[in-house]
Amino acid sequence: MKKLILLTLLFSACNSAPEGFCECLEKGEALNTKTNEVLRGKASEEVKRAMIALRKEKNEACAKFQTTSGTEMMEWKKDCAK
Numbered sequence: 001m002k003k004l005i006l007l008t009l010l011f012s013a014c015n016s017a018p019e020g021f022c023e024c025l026e027k028g029e030a031l032n033t034k035t036n037e038v039l040r041g042k043a044s045e046e047v048k049r050a051m052i053a054l055r056k057e058k059n060e061a062c063a064k065f066q067t068t069s070g071t072e073m074m075e076w077k078k079d080c081a082k
Contacts, residue, residue, distance in 0.1 A: 017076035024065055025080055027058035 034051040037043045043051070065073070 017079040018065075020061060021065060021073075021076050022080035024058070024062040025077060027054065027061045030054050031058045 031051065031054040034043075034047060034054055037047055038051055
């Protein structure tokens with residue numbers, strides 16, 4: 001029984017989102033919202049500047065996850081919804 005609990009804890013620890021990943025997702029969602037406003041042609045210059053700033057913030061927040069596989073990110077994403 002102790003081995004099963006230990007294995008369960010190790011498995012769940014391996015699949016938990018690394019520090020900063022949930023912030024990366026949040027920045028990406030904010031950037032998507034602003035980008036959609038710009039693409040619809042309903043954006044002021046202020047919104048366009050905000051989009052550029054958000055792109056920089058997102059790139060910085062997501063830099064260490066650039067080479068992570070999509071499958072692994074999808075598993076981590078589940079932890080961010082909690």
